Amino acid sequence: MPLALLALAVGAFGIGTTEFVTMGLLPDVAADLGISIPSAGHLVSAYALGVVVGAPLLAAATARMPRRKVLIWLMVLFVAGNALSALAPDEHWLLAARFLSGMPHGAFFGVGAVVATNLVAPERKARSVSLMFLGLTVANIAGVPVATLMGQHFGWRVTFLGVSAIGLAAIAALALLLPTEGAQAGRGSASGSASAGLRGELTALRSLPVWLALGTTVAGFAALFSAYSYITPMLTDSAGYAETSVTLLLALFGVGATVGNLVGGRLADHSMRGTLFGGLTSLIVVLSLFPALMSTQWSAALAVILLGVAAFITGSPLQLMVMEKAAAAPSLASSANQAAFNLANAGGAWIGGLSLAAGFGATAPAVAGAVLAVLGLGVAGVAYGVDARRAAAPRAGQGRVVASYVPGEAETVHA
Incomplete structure:
Protein backbone atom coordinates (compact mmCIF):
# COMPACT_ATOMS: atom_id res chain seq x y z
CA MET A 1 0.00 0.00 0.00
CA PRO A 2 1.26 3.54 -0.75
CA LEU A 3 3.00 5.35 2.11
CA ALA A 4 0.73 8.31 1.41
CA LEU A 5 -2.09 6.40 3.13
CA LEU A 6 -0.12 6.84 6.36
CA ALA A 7 -0.61 10.61 6.11
CA LEU A 8 -4.38 10.14 5.87
CA ALA A 9 -4.31 7.74 8.83
CA VAL A 10 -2.42 10.29 10.97
CA GLY A 11 -5.10 12.87 10.27
CA ALA A 12 -7.81 10.31 11.07
CA PHE A 13 -6.02 9.49 14.34
CA GLY A 14 -6.12 13.12 15.43
CA ILE A 15 -9.79 13.48 14.47
CA GLY A 16 -10.77 10.28 16.26
CA THR A 17 -8.92 11.37 19.39
CA THR A 18 -10.55 14.80 19.63
CA GLU A 19 -14.01 13.39 18.85
CA PHE A 20 -14.09 10.87 21.70
CA VAL A 21 -11.75 12.34 24.33
CA THR A 22 -14.20 15.10 25.28
CA MET A 23 -16.57 12.48 26.73
CA GLY A 24 -13.93 11.35 29.21
CA LEU A 25 -12.99 14.90 30.23
CA LEU A 26 -16.49 16.27 30.87
CA PRO A 27 -16.10 16.29 34.70
CA ASP A 28 -12.76 18.12 34.44
CA VAL A 29 -14.11 20.70 31.98
CA ALA A 30 -17.23 21.24 34.07
CA ALA A 31 -15.24 21.78 37.27
CA ASP A 32 -12.77 24.18 35.62
CA LEU A 33 -15.42 26.33 33.93
CA GLY A 34 -17.88 26.19 36.82
CA ILE A 35 -20.71 24.53 34.89
CA SER A 36 -22.74 21.35 35.34
CA ILE A 37 -21.78 18.09 33.67
CA PRO A 38 -24.99 18.12 31.54
CA SER A 39 -24.01 21.61 30.33
CA ALA A 40 -20.52 20.36 29.55
CA GLY A 41 -22.17 17.54 27.59
CA HIS A 42 -23.30 20.15 25.08
CA LEU A 43 -19.67 20.24 23.93
CA VAL A 44 -20.13 16.76 22.44
CA SER A 45 -23.25 17.93 20.63
CA ALA A 46 -21.48 21.06 19.37
CA TYR A 47 -18.73 18.94 17.82
CA ALA A 48 -21.26 16.59 16.18
CA LEU A 49 -23.21 19.57 14.83
CA GLY A 50 -19.98 20.94 13.38
CA VAL A 51 -19.45 17.63 11.56
CA VAL A 52 -22.98 17.58 10.15
CA VAL A 53 -22.79 21.21 8.97
CA GLY A 54 -19.17 21.21 7.87
CA ALA A 55 -19.11 17.95 5.91
CA PRO A 56 -21.33 18.98 2.97
CA LEU A 57 -20.54 22.71 3.26
CA LEU A 58 -16.75 22.40 3.07
CA ALA A 59 -16.85 19.60 0.50
CA ALA A 60 -19.06 21.73 -1.75
CA ALA A 61 -17.01 24.90 -1.20
CA THR A 62 -13.77 23.13 -2.15
CA ALA A 63 -15.18 21.12 -5.07
CA ARG A 64 -12.86 22.78 -7.63
CA MET A 65 -9.71 22.75 -5.47
CA PRO A 66 -7.00 20.06 -5.78
CA ARG A 67 -7.80 17.46 -3.15
CA ARG A 68 -4.29 17.43 -1.67
CA LYS A 69 -4.59 21.14 -0.92
CA VAL A 70 -8.12 20.63 0.46
CA LEU A 71 -6.91 18.00 2.92
CA ILE A 72 -4.07 20.21 4.16
CA TRP A 73 -6.37 23.21 4.71
CA LEU A 74 -8.92 21.03 6.47
CA MET A 75 -6.22 19.98 8.93
CA VAL A 76 -5.23 23.62 9.39
CA LEU A 77 -8.84 24.31 10.40
CA PHE A 78 -8.71 21.27 12.69
CA VAL A 79 -5.58 22.58 14.43
CA ALA A 80 -7.12 26.04 14.83
CA GLY A 81 -10.31 24.63 16.35
CA ASN A 82 -8.45 22.52 18.92
CA ALA A 83 -6.02 25.29 19.80
CA LEU A 84 -8.95 27.66 20.38
CA SER A 85 -10.56 24.95 22.52
CA ALA A 86 -7.46 24.90 24.73
CA LEU A 87 -7.50 28.71 25.06
CA ALA A 88 -11.27 29.13 25.51
CA PRO A 89 -11.98 31.44 28.51
CA ASP A 90 -15.55 30.27 29.11
CA GLU A 91 -18.25 27.80 28.14
CA HIS A 92 -19.57 29.80 25.18
CA TRP A 93 -16.17 30.21 23.56
CA LEU A 94 -15.48 26.51 24.09
CA LEU A 95 -18.79 25.56 22.46
CA ALA A 96 -17.88 27.66 19.42
CA ALA A 97 -14.38 26.16 19.32
CA ARG A 98 -15.72 22.60 19.48
CA PHE A 99 -18.14 23.38 16.65
CA LEU A 100 -15.19 24.71 14.61
CA SER A 101 -13.13 21.60 15.46
CA GLY A 102 -15.89 19.36 14.13
CA MET A 103 -16.37 21.17 10.82
CA PRO A 104 -13.38 19.61 8.96
CA HIS A 105 -14.09 16.11 10.30
CA GLY A 106 -16.57 14.86 7.69
CA ALA A 107 -14.95 16.62 4.73
CA PHE A 108 -11.53 15.20 5.65
CA PHE A 109 -12.79 11.62 5.71
CA GLY A 110 -14.95 12.20 2.64
CA VAL A 111 -12.25 13.78 0.47
CA GLY A 112 -9.59 11.52 2.01
CA ALA A 113 -11.52 8.41 1.01
CA VAL A 114 -11.65 9.62 -2.60
CA VAL A 115 -7.92 10.31 -2.59
CA ALA A 116 -7.15 6.96 -0.94
CA THR A 117 -9.01 4.99 -3.62
CA ASN A 118 -7.17 6.87 -6.37
CA LEU A 119 -3.81 5.87 -4.88
CA VAL A 120 -4.38 2.14 -5.42
CA ALA A 121 -5.52 -0.33 -8.02
CA PRO A 122 -9.33 -0.74 -8.42
CA GLU A 123 -9.33 -4.14 -6.74
CA ARG A 124 -7.83 -2.63 -3.54
CA LYS A 125 -10.11 0.39 -3.09
CA ALA A 126 -11.98 -0.83 -0.03
CA ARG A 127 -8.72 -1.83 1.64
CA SER A 128 -7.29 1.64 1.05
CA VAL A 129 -10.34 3.23 2.72
CA SER A 130 -10.02 0.86 5.68
CA LEU A 131 -6.36 1.83 6.11
CA MET A 132 -7.32 5.50 6.32
CA PHE A 133 -10.04 4.65 8.86
CA LEU A 134 -7.40 2.67 10.78
CA GLY A 135 -6.30 5.95 12.34
CA LEU A 136 -9.81 6.47 13.70
CA THR A 137 -10.08 3.01 15.26
CA VAL A 138 -6.54 3.08 16.69
CA ALA A 139 -7.44 6.40 18.31
CA ASN A 140 -9.90 4.47 20.49
CA ILE A 141 -7.14 2.09 21.58
CA ALA A 142 -4.31 4.53 22.25
CA GLY A 143 -5.18 8.14 21.48
CA VAL A 144 -8.30 8.54 23.63
CA PRO A 145 -6.98 6.76 26.77
CA VAL A 146 -3.65 8.61 26.66
CA ALA A 147 -5.29 11.97 25.96
CA THR A 148 -7.78 11.37 28.78
CA LEU A 149 -4.97 10.60 31.23
CA MET A 150 -3.14 13.74 30.10
CA GLY A 151 -6.23 15.81 30.74
CA GLN A 152 -6.82 14.30 34.16
CA HIS A 153 -3.22 14.86 35.31
CA PHE A 154 -2.22 18.08 33.52
CA GLY A 155 -5.57 19.71 32.75
CA TRP A 156 -8.02 19.34 29.89
CA ARG A 157 -6.48 22.29 28.03
CA VAL A 158 -3.22 20.36 27.64
CA THR A 159 -5.19 17.56 25.96
CA PHE A 160 -6.50 19.86 23.23
CA LEU A 161 -3.02 21.34 22.73
CA GLY A 162 -1.75 17.78 22.31
CA VAL A 163 -4.43 17.08 19.71
CA SER A 164 -3.37 20.26 17.90
CA ALA A 165 0.17 18.86 17.79
CA ILE A 166 -1.17 15.68 16.16
CA GLY A 167 -2.89 17.91 13.60
CA LEU A 168 0.40 19.66 12.84
CA ALA A 169 2.06 16.27 12.34
CA ALA A 170 -0.76 15.34 9.95
CA ILE A 171 -0.24 18.54 7.95
CA ALA A 172 3.47 17.74 7.60
CA ALA A 173 2.71 14.14 6.60
CA LEU A 174 0.14 15.22 4.00
CA ALA A 175 2.54 17.77 2.52
CA LEU A 176 5.45 15.30 2.37
CA LEU A 177 3.79 11.99 1.53
CA LEU A 178 0.67 12.76 -0.47
CA PRO A 179 1.65 13.21 -4.12
CA THR A 180 0.08 16.01 -6.10
CA GLU A 181 -0.46 13.48 -8.85
CA GLY A 182 -2.63 11.41 -6.50
CA ALA A 183 -4.97 14.32 -5.87
CA GLN A 184 -5.03 15.32 -9.53
CA ALA A 185 -5.63 11.73 -10.59
CA GLY A 186 -8.85 11.76 -8.63
CA ARG A 187 -10.09 14.66 -10.74
CA GLY A 188 -9.35 12.94 -13.97
CA SER A 189 -10.28 9.41 -13.08
CA ALA A 190 -13.52 7.57 -12.94
CA SER A 191 -14.10 9.14 -9.59
CA GLY A 192 -14.91 12.46 -11.13
CA ALA A 391 -29.01 -3.19 -14.22
CA ALA A 392 -31.79 -5.25 -15.83
CA ALA A 393 -33.35 -2.25 -17.60
CA PRO A 394 -30.80 -2.06 -20.48
CA ARG A 395 -31.16 -5.80 -21.13
CA ALA A 396 -34.93 -5.48 -21.14
CA GLY A 397 -34.62 -2.61 -23.60
CA GLN A 398 -32.64 -4.51 -26.22
CA GLY A 399 -34.22 -4.18 -29.61
CA ARG A 400 -35.87 -0.86 -28.94
CA VAL A 401 -34.67 2.70 -28.39
CA VAL A 402 -33.57 3.35 -24.82
CA ALA A 403 -32.43 6.76 -23.54
CA SER A 404 -29.74 7.00 -20.91
CA TYR A 405 -28.46 10.01 -19.08
CA VAL A 406 -25.19 10.52 -17.24
CA PRO A 407 -24.84 13.75 -15.20
CA GLY A 408 -22.45 16.14 -16.89
CA GLU A 409 -22.74 14.40 -20.29
CA ALA A 410 -25.07 14.75 -23.22
CA GLU A 411 -28.02 12.42 -23.41
CA THR A 412 -27.27 9.35 -25.53
CA VAL A 413 -29.60 6.97 -27.30
CA HIS A 414 -28.93 3.27 -27.77
CA ALA A 415 -30.74 0.90 -30.07
Whole structure:
Protein backbone atom coordinates (compact mmCIF):
# COMPACT_ATOMS: atom_id res chain seq x y z
CA MET A 1 0.00 0.00 0.00
CA PRO A 2 1.26 3.54 -0.75
CA LEU A 3 3.00 5.35 2.11
CA ALA A 4 0.73 8.31 1.41
CA LEU A 5 -2.09 6.40 3.13
CA LEU A 6 -0.12 6.84 6.36
CA ALA A 7 -0.61 10.61 6.11
CA LEU A 8 -4.38 10.14 5.87
CA ALA A 9 -4.31 7.74 8.83
CA VAL A 10 -2.42 10.29 10.97
CA GLY A 11 -5.10 12.87 10.27
CA ALA A 12 -7.81 10.31 11.07
CA PHE A 13 -6.02 9.49 14.34
CA GLY A 14 -6.12 13.12 15.43
CA ILE A 15 -9.79 13.48 14.47
CA GLY A 16 -10.77 10.28 16.26
CA THR A 17 -8.92 11.37 19.39
CA THR A 18 -10.55 14.80 19.63
CA GLU A 19 -14.01 13.39 18.85
CA PHE A 20 -14.09 10.87 21.70
CA VAL A 21 -11.75 12.34 24.33
CA THR A 22 -14.20 15.10 25.28
CA MET A 23 -16.57 12.48 26.73
CA GLY A 24 -13.93 11.35 29.21
CA LEU A 25 -12.99 14.90 30.23
CA LEU A 26 -16.49 16.27 30.87
CA PRO A 27 -16.10 16.29 34.70
CA ASP A 28 -12.76 18.12 34.44
CA VAL A 29 -14.11 20.70 31.98
CA ALA A 30 -17.23 21.24 34.07
CA ALA A 31 -15.24 21.78 37.27
CA ASP A 32 -12.77 24.18 35.62
CA LEU A 33 -15.42 26.33 33.93
CA GLY A 34 -17.88 26.19 36.82
CA ILE A 35 -20.71 24.53 34.89
CA SER A 36 -22.74 21.35 35.34
CA ILE A 37 -21.78 18.09 33.67
CA PRO A 38 -24.99 18.12 31.54
CA SER A 39 -24.01 21.61 30.33
CA ALA A 40 -20.52 20.36 29.55
CA GLY A 41 -22.17 17.54 27.59
CA HIS A 42 -23.30 20.15 25.08
CA LEU A 43 -19.67 20.24 23.93
CA VAL A 44 -20.13 16.76 22.44
CA SER A 45 -23.25 17.93 20.63
CA ALA A 46 -21.48 21.06 19.37
CA TYR A 47 -18.73 18.94 17.82
CA ALA A 48 -21.26 16.59 16.18
CA LEU A 49 -23.21 19.57 14.83
CA GLY A 50 -19.98 20.94 13.38
CA VAL A 51 -19.45 17.63 11.56
CA VAL A 52 -22.98 17.58 10.15
CA VAL A 53 -22.79 21.21 8.97
CA GLY A 54 -19.17 21.21 7.87
CA ALA A 55 -19.11 17.95 5.91
CA PRO A 56 -21.33 18.98 2.97
CA LEU A 57 -20.54 22.71 3.26
CA LEU A 58 -16.75 22.40 3.07
CA ALA A 59 -16.85 19.60 0.50
CA ALA A 60 -19.06 21.73 -1.75
CA ALA A 61 -17.01 24.90 -1.20
CA THR A 62 -13.77 23.13 -2.15
CA ALA A 63 -15.18 21.12 -5.07
CA ARG A 64 -12.86 22.78 -7.63
CA MET A 65 -9.71 22.75 -5.47
CA PRO A 66 -7.00 20.06 -5.78
CA ARG A 67 -7.80 17.46 -3.15
CA ARG A 68 -4.29 17.43 -1.67
CA LYS A 69 -4.59 21.14 -0.92
CA VAL A 70 -8.12 20.63 0.46
CA LEU A 71 -6.91 18.00 2.92
CA ILE A 72 -4.07 20.21 4.16
CA TRP A 73 -6.37 23.21 4.71
CA LEU A 74 -8.92 21.03 6.47
CA MET A 75 -6.22 19.98 8.93
CA VAL A 76 -5.23 23.62 9.39
CA LEU A 77 -8.84 24.31 10.40
CA PHE A 78 -8.71 21.27 12.69
CA VAL A 79 -5.58 22.58 14.43
CA ALA A 80 -7.12 26.04 14.83
CA GLY A 81 -10.31 24.63 16.35
CA ASN A 82 -8.45 22.52 18.92
CA ALA A 83 -6.02 25.29 19.80
CA LEU A 84 -8.95 27.66 20.38
CA SER A 85 -10.56 24.95 22.52
CA ALA A 86 -7.46 24.90 24.73
CA LEU A 87 -7.50 28.71 25.06
CA ALA A 88 -11.27 29.13 25.51
CA PRO A 89 -11.98 31.44 28.51
CA ASP A 90 -15.55 30.27 29.11
CA GLU A 91 -18.25 27.80 28.14
CA HIS A 92 -19.57 29.80 25.18
CA TRP A 93 -16.17 30.21 23.56
CA LEU A 94 -15.48 26.51 24.09
CA LEU A 95 -18.79 25.56 22.46
CA ALA A 96 -17.88 27.66 19.42
CA ALA A 97 -14.38 26.16 19.32
CA ARG A 98 -15.72 22.60 19.48
CA PHE A 99 -18.14 23.38 16.65
CA LEU A 100 -15.19 24.71 14.61
CA SER A 101 -13.13 21.60 15.46
CA GLY A 102 -15.89 19.36 14.13
CA MET A 103 -16.37 21.17 10.82
CA PRO A 104 -13.38 19.61 8.96
CA HIS A 105 -14.09 16.11 10.30
CA GLY A 106 -16.57 14.86 7.69
CA ALA A 107 -14.95 16.62 4.73
CA PHE A 108 -11.53 15.20 5.65
CA PHE A 109 -12.79 11.62 5.71
CA GLY A 110 -14.95 12.20 2.64
CA VAL A 111 -12.25 13.78 0.47
CA GLY A 112 -9.59 11.52 2.01
CA ALA A 113 -11.52 8.41 1.01
CA VAL A 114 -11.65 9.62 -2.60
CA VAL A 115 -7.92 10.31 -2.59
CA ALA A 116 -7.15 6.96 -0.94
CA THR A 117 -9.01 4.99 -3.62
CA ASN A 118 -7.17 6.87 -6.37
CA LEU A 119 -3.81 5.87 -4.88
CA VAL A 120 -4.38 2.14 -5.42
CA ALA A 121 -5.52 -0.33 -8.02
CA PRO A 122 -9.33 -0.74 -8.42
CA GLU A 123 -9.33 -4.14 -6.74
CA ARG A 124 -7.83 -2.63 -3.54
CA LYS A 125 -10.11 0.39 -3.09
CA ALA A 126 -11.98 -0.83 -0.03
CA ARG A 127 -8.72 -1.83 1.64
CA SER A 128 -7.29 1.64 1.05
CA VAL A 129 -10.34 3.23 2.72
CA SER A 130 -10.02 0.86 5.68
CA LEU A 131 -6.36 1.83 6.11
CA MET A 132 -7.32 5.50 6.32
CA PHE A 133 -10.04 4.65 8.86
CA LEU A 134 -7.40 2.67 10.78
CA GLY A 135 -6.30 5.95 12.34
CA LEU A 136 -9.81 6.47 13.70
CA THR A 137 -10.08 3.01 15.26
CA VAL A 138 -6.54 3.08 16.69
CA ALA A 139 -7.44 6.40 18.31
CA ASN A 140 -9.90 4.47 20.49
CA ILE A 141 -7.14 2.09 21.58
CA ALA A 142 -4.31 4.53 22.25
CA GLY A 143 -5.18 8.14 21.48
CA VAL A 144 -8.30 8.54 23.63
CA PRO A 145 -6.98 6.76 26.77
CA VAL A 146 -3.65 8.61 26.66
CA ALA A 147 -5.29 11.97 25.96
CA THR A 148 -7.78 11.37 28.78
CA LEU A 149 -4.97 10.60 31.23
CA MET A 150 -3.14 13.74 30.10
CA GLY A 151 -6.23 15.81 30.74
CA GLN A 152 -6.82 14.30 34.16
CA HIS A 153 -3.22 14.86 35.31
CA PHE A 154 -2.22 18.08 33.52
CA GLY A 155 -5.57 19.71 32.75
CA TRP A 156 -8.02 19.34 29.89
CA ARG A 157 -6.48 22.29 28.03
CA VAL A 158 -3.22 20.36 27.64
CA THR A 159 -5.19 17.56 25.96
CA PHE A 160 -6.50 19.86 23.23
CA LEU A 161 -3.02 21.34 22.73
CA GLY A 162 -1.75 17.78 22.31
CA VAL A 163 -4.43 17.08 19.71
CA SER A 164 -3.37 20.26 17.90
CA ALA A 165 0.17 18.86 17.79
CA ILE A 166 -1.17 15.68 16.16
CA GLY A 167 -2.89 17.91 13.60
CA LEU A 168 0.40 19.66 12.84
CA ALA A 169 2.06 16.27 12.34
CA ALA A 170 -0.76 15.34 9.95
CA ILE A 171 -0.24 18.54 7.95
CA ALA A 172 3.47 17.74 7.60
CA ALA A 173 2.71 14.14 6.60
CA LEU A 174 0.14 15.22 4.00
CA ALA A 175 2.54 17.77 2.52
CA LEU A 176 5.45 15.30 2.37
CA LEU A 177 3.79 11.99 1.53
CA LEU A 178 0.67 12.76 -0.47
CA PRO A 179 1.65 13.21 -4.12
CA THR A 180 0.08 16.01 -6.10
CA GLU A 181 -0.46 13.48 -8.85
CA GLY A 182 -2.63 11.41 -6.50
CA ALA A 183 -4.97 14.32 -5.87
CA GLN A 184 -5.03 15.32 -9.53
CA ALA A 185 -5.63 11.73 -10.59
CA GLY A 186 -8.85 11.76 -8.63
CA ARG A 187 -10.09 14.66 -10.74
CA GLY A 188 -9.35 12.94 -13.97
CA SER A 189 -10.28 9.41 -13.08
CA ALA A 190 -13.52 7.57 -12.94
CA SER A 191 -14.10 9.14 -9.59
CA GLY A 192 -14.91 12.46 -11.13
CA SER A 193 -13.39 15.38 -13.01
CA ALA A 194 -12.40 18.87 -12.09
CA SER A 195 -14.98 20.23 -14.45
CA ALA A 196 -17.74 18.66 -12.40
CA GLY A 197 -17.30 21.35 -9.77
CA LEU A 198 -20.04 22.25 -7.31
CA ARG A 199 -22.85 21.61 -9.79
CA GLY A 200 -21.64 18.09 -10.45
CA GLU A 201 -21.24 17.39 -6.72
CA LEU A 202 -24.81 18.57 -6.02
CA THR A 203 -26.14 16.55 -8.97
CA ALA A 204 -24.66 13.41 -7.42
CA LEU A 205 -26.89 13.83 -4.36
CA ARG A 206 -30.03 13.60 -6.51
CA SER A 207 -29.44 9.89 -7.03
CA LEU A 208 -31.77 7.46 -5.21
CA PRO A 209 -28.98 4.84 -4.75
CA VAL A 210 -26.84 7.48 -3.00
CA TRP A 211 -29.65 8.28 -0.56
CA LEU A 212 -30.29 4.59 0.08
CA ALA A 213 -26.59 4.10 0.86
CA LEU A 214 -26.70 7.10 3.24
CA GLY A 215 -29.84 5.67 4.83
CA THR A 216 -28.05 2.38 5.42
CA THR A 217 -25.24 4.28 7.16
CA VAL A 218 -27.67 6.12 9.43
CA ALA A 219 -29.62 3.01 10.45
CA GLY A 220 -26.60 0.70 10.70
CA PHE A 221 -24.45 2.98 12.83
CA ALA A 222 -27.42 4.21 14.88
CA ALA A 223 -27.63 0.55 15.92
CA LEU A 224 -24.05 0.76 17.17
CA PHE A 225 -24.47 4.02 19.06
CA SER A 226 -27.77 2.98 20.61
CA ALA A 227 -25.77 0.37 22.52
CA TYR A 228 -22.32 1.99 22.75
CA SER A 229 -23.63 5.25 24.22
CA TYR A 230 -24.82 3.28 27.26
CA ILE A 231 -22.09 0.66 27.43
CA THR A 232 -20.85 1.93 30.82
CA PRO A 233 -24.09 1.25 32.74
CA MET A 234 -24.34 -2.12 31.00
CA LEU A 235 -20.85 -3.05 32.17
CA THR A 236 -21.32 -1.77 35.72
CA ASP A 237 -24.98 -2.58 36.44
CA SER A 238 -25.36 -5.82 34.47
CA ALA A 239 -21.88 -7.33 34.27
CA GLY A 240 -20.71 -6.05 37.67
CA TYR A 241 -17.54 -4.26 36.57
CA ALA A 242 -16.14 -1.41 38.66
CA GLU A 243 -16.21 1.99 36.99
CA THR A 244 -12.40 2.06 37.06
CA SER A 245 -12.35 -0.91 34.64
CA VAL A 246 -14.49 0.76 31.98
CA THR A 247 -11.60 2.63 30.31
CA LEU A 248 -9.75 -0.63 29.65
CA LEU A 249 -12.92 -2.26 28.33
CA LEU A 250 -13.52 0.64 25.95
CA ALA A 251 -9.99 0.08 24.64
CA LEU A 252 -11.11 -3.49 23.88
CA PHE A 253 -13.90 -1.99 21.79
CA GLY A 254 -11.19 -0.12 19.86
CA VAL A 255 -9.35 -3.40 19.28
CA GLY A 256 -12.53 -4.96 17.93
CA ALA A 257 -13.24 -1.94 15.74
CA THR A 258 -9.71 -2.09 14.32
CA VAL A 259 -10.05 -5.78 13.50
CA GLY A 260 -13.48 -5.26 11.96
CA ASN A 261 -12.27 -2.31 9.90
CA LEU A 262 -9.32 -4.23 8.44
CA VAL A 263 -11.34 -7.39 7.81
CA GLY A 264 -14.18 -5.40 6.27
CA GLY A 265 -11.83 -3.60 3.90
CA ARG A 266 -10.24 -6.82 2.72
CA LEU A 267 -13.57 -8.63 2.27
CA ALA A 268 -15.24 -5.68 0.54
CA ASP A 269 -12.63 -5.78 -2.22
CA HIS A 270 -13.98 -9.24 -3.06
CA SER A 271 -17.69 -8.58 -2.43
CA MET A 272 -18.79 -5.14 -1.29
CA ARG A 273 -22.48 -5.99 -1.04
CA GLY A 274 -21.84 -9.37 0.60
CA THR A 275 -19.58 -7.76 3.21
CA LEU A 276 -22.22 -5.14 3.97
CA PHE A 277 -25.00 -7.72 4.38
CA GLY A 278 -22.74 -9.96 6.45
CA GLY A 279 -21.65 -7.12 8.71
CA LEU A 280 -25.20 -5.93 9.38
CA THR A 281 -26.35 -9.49 10.05
CA SER A 282 -23.47 -9.97 12.49
CA LEU A 283 -24.41 -6.73 14.23
CA ILE A 284 -28.01 -7.92 14.63
CA VAL A 285 -26.80 -11.19 16.19
CA VAL A 286 -24.31 -9.53 18.56
CA LEU A 287 -26.75 -6.89 19.80
CA SER A 288 -29.51 -9.47 20.24
CA LEU A 289 -27.17 -11.54 22.44
CA PHE A 290 -26.14 -8.56 24.60
CA PRO A 291 -28.65 -9.27 27.43
CA ALA A 292 -27.18 -12.78 27.80
CA LEU A 293 -23.56 -11.74 27.25
CA MET A 294 -23.76 -9.00 29.88
CA SER A 295 -24.61 -11.53 32.59
CA THR A 296 -20.96 -12.37 33.36
CA GLN A 297 -17.77 -10.33 33.24
CA TRP A 298 -15.85 -12.49 30.77
CA SER A 299 -18.74 -12.65 28.29
CA ALA A 300 -19.35 -8.91 28.69
CA ALA A 301 -15.74 -8.22 27.67
CA LEU A 302 -16.23 -10.51 24.68
CA ALA A 303 -19.43 -8.65 23.78
CA VAL A 304 -17.59 -5.31 23.72
CA ILE A 305 -14.99 -6.71 21.32
CA LEU A 306 -17.60 -8.36 19.08
CA LEU A 307 -19.60 -5.12 18.94
CA GLY A 308 -16.57 -3.29 17.58
CA VAL A 309 -15.85 -6.01 15.03
CA ALA A 310 -19.42 -6.32 13.75
CA ALA A 311 -20.06 -2.58 13.52
CA PHE A 312 -16.86 -1.59 11.74
CA ILE A 313 -16.93 -4.39 9.18
CA THR A 314 -19.51 -2.23 7.42
CA GLY A 315 -17.50 1.02 7.51
CA SER A 316 -15.41 0.62 4.36
CA PRO A 317 -18.10 -0.94 2.14
CA LEU A 318 -20.59 1.79 3.09
CA GLN A 319 -18.10 4.55 2.33
CA LEU A 320 -17.10 2.95 -0.96
CA MET A 321 -20.72 2.30 -1.95
CA VAL A 322 -21.64 5.97 -1.54
CA MET A 323 -18.61 6.97 -3.63
CA GLU A 324 -19.47 4.52 -6.40
CA LYS A 325 -23.11 5.57 -6.52
CA ALA A 326 -21.91 9.17 -6.92
CA ALA A 327 -19.06 8.29 -9.27
CA ALA A 328 -19.43 11.46 -11.38
CA ALA A 329 -18.52 13.68 -8.39
CA PRO A 330 -17.95 11.70 -5.18
CA SER A 331 -16.44 14.21 -2.72
CA LEU A 332 -19.71 15.75 -1.50
CA ALA A 333 -21.52 12.41 -1.28
CA SER A 334 -18.55 10.84 0.49
CA SER A 335 -18.46 13.69 3.00
CA ALA A 336 -22.23 13.46 3.42
CA ASN A 337 -21.70 9.86 4.52
CA GLN A 338 -19.66 11.17 7.44
CA ALA A 339 -22.47 13.57 8.31
CA ALA A 340 -24.81 10.56 8.21
CA PHE A 341 -22.48 8.76 10.60
CA ASN A 342 -22.79 11.60 13.12
CA LEU A 343 -26.56 11.78 12.68
CA ALA A 344 -26.51 8.08 13.53
CA ASN A 345 -24.46 8.90 16.62
CA ALA A 346 -27.04 11.39 17.89
CA GLY A 347 -30.11 9.43 16.77
CA GLY A 348 -28.86 6.12 18.11
CA ALA A 349 -28.03 7.61 21.50
CA TRP A 350 -31.49 9.19 21.65
CA ILE A 351 -33.32 5.95 20.78
CA GLY A 352 -31.19 3.95 23.21
CA GLY A 353 -31.95 6.51 25.90
CA LEU A 354 -35.68 6.16 25.28
CA SER A 355 -35.51 2.40 25.81
CA LEU A 356 -33.51 2.92 28.99
CA ALA A 357 -35.91 5.57 30.32
CA ALA A 358 -38.84 3.26 29.61
CA GLY A 359 -37.54 0.93 32.32
CA PHE A 360 -36.69 -2.08 30.15
CA GLY A 361 -33.34 -2.62 31.88
CA ALA A 362 -29.69 -1.70 31.40
CA THR A 363 -29.30 -3.80 28.22
CA ALA A 364 -32.43 -2.43 26.53
CA PRO A 365 -30.41 0.00 24.35
CA ALA A 366 -28.66 -2.99 22.77
CA VAL A 367 -31.99 -4.61 21.88
CA ALA A 368 -33.14 -1.30 20.40
CA GLY A 369 -29.89 -1.29 18.44
CA ALA A 370 -30.66 -4.75 17.06
CA VAL A 371 -33.97 -3.42 15.74
CA LEU A 372 -32.15 -0.50 14.10
CA ALA A 373 -29.68 -2.94 12.52
CA VAL A 374 -32.61 -4.89 11.07
CA LEU A 375 -33.85 -1.60 9.61
CA GLY A 376 -30.39 -0.94 8.14
CA LEU A 377 -30.35 -4.41 6.58
CA GLY A 378 -33.78 -3.71 5.11
CA VAL A 379 -32.62 -0.43 3.56
CA ALA A 380 -29.56 -2.21 2.15
CA GLY A 381 -31.88 -4.83 0.67
CA VAL A 382 -34.00 -2.14 -0.98
CA ALA A 383 -30.83 -0.57 -2.39
CA TYR A 384 -29.83 -3.95 -3.82
CA GLY A 385 -33.26 -4.31 -5.44
CA VAL A 386 -33.03 -0.84 -7.00
CA ASP A 387 -29.58 -1.62 -8.40
CA ALA A 388 -30.78 -4.96 -9.77
CA ARG A 389 -33.72 -3.34 -11.57
CA ARG A 390 -31.52 -0.62 -13.04
CA ALA A 391 -29.01 -3.19 -14.22
CA ALA A 392 -31.79 -5.25 -15.83
CA ALA A 393 -33.35 -2.25 -17.60
CA PRO A 394 -30.80 -2.06 -20.48
CA ARG A 395 -31.16 -5.80 -21.13
CA ALA A 396 -34.93 -5.48 -21.14
CA GLY A 397 -34.62 -2.61 -23.60
CA GLN A 398 -32.64 -4.51 -26.22
CA GLY A 399 -34.22 -4.18 -29.61
CA ARG A 400 -35.87 -0.86 -28.94
CA VAL A 401 -34.67 2.70 -28.39
CA VAL A 402 -33.57 3.35 -24.82
CA ALA A 403 -32.43 6.76 -23.54
CA SER A 404 -29.74 7.00 -20.91
CA TYR A 405 -28.46 10.01 -19.08
CA VAL A 406 -25.19 10.52 -17.24
CA PRO A 407 -24.84 13.75 -15.20
CA GLY A 408 -22.45 16.14 -16.89
CA GLU A 409 -22.74 14.40 -20.29
CA ALA A 410 -25.07 14.75 -23.22
CA GLU A 411 -28.02 12.42 -23.41
CA THR A 412 -27.27 9.35 -25.53
CA VAL A 413 -29.60 6.97 -27.30
CA HIS A 414 -28.93 3.27 -27.77
CA ALA A 415 -30.74 0.90 -30.07
